[in-house]
Amino acid sequence: MEMSLRPVSELRKDFAASGERDFYEWLSKQPEGDPYGGVPQKPPSIVKQVASLARAISDHAKHGFASCSEEELKARNRECEECSLLLPSGRCSVCGCFMKIKATWAEQKCPIGKW
Numbered sequence: 606m607e608m609s610l611r612p613v614s615e616l617r618k619d620f621a622a623s624g625e626r627d628f629y630e631w632l633s634k635q636p637e638g639d640p641y642g643g644v645p646q647k648p649p650s651i652v653k654q655v656a657s658l659a660r661a662i663s664d665h666a667k668h669g670f671a672s673c674s675e676e677e678l679k680a681r682n683r684e685c686e687e688c689s690l691l692l693p694s695g696r697c698s699v700c701g702c703f704m705k706i707k708a709t710w711a712e713q714k715c716p717i718g719k720w
């Protein structure tokens with residue numbers, strides 16, 4: 606049976622209410638086990654992070670450092686908040702970017718096409 610992943614926003618609330626200090630240790634103690642099925646939820650390698658950041662900055666410069674609209678930003682933030690690939694630190698585990706910043710840049714895209 607395939608287990609659906611709980612959005613990180615829900616996990617964060619439960620973790621905050623637990624009073625525990627280590628998110629990953631807390632995850633492993635959940636009744637259903639680690640809802641991520643043992644898949645480490647970490648940022649990508651440093652090399653990939655540097656490459657993603659360099660590409661994002663270059664694209665942003667090419668587009669005149671334009672910001673997206675309020676409406677678009679809300680929609681992007683909503684997608685990220687509900688995404689199981691968002692780390693508790695607010696970084697995307699696919700690209701490693703801090704989504705509160707990257708989502709404001711007009712030309713940026715979710716690396717898996719959610720926005």
Ligand code: SF4
Nearest residue numbers: 685688691697715719
């Ligand atoms: S950018 Fe995409 S993959 Fe990354 S956290 Fe947001 S919705 Fe998820």
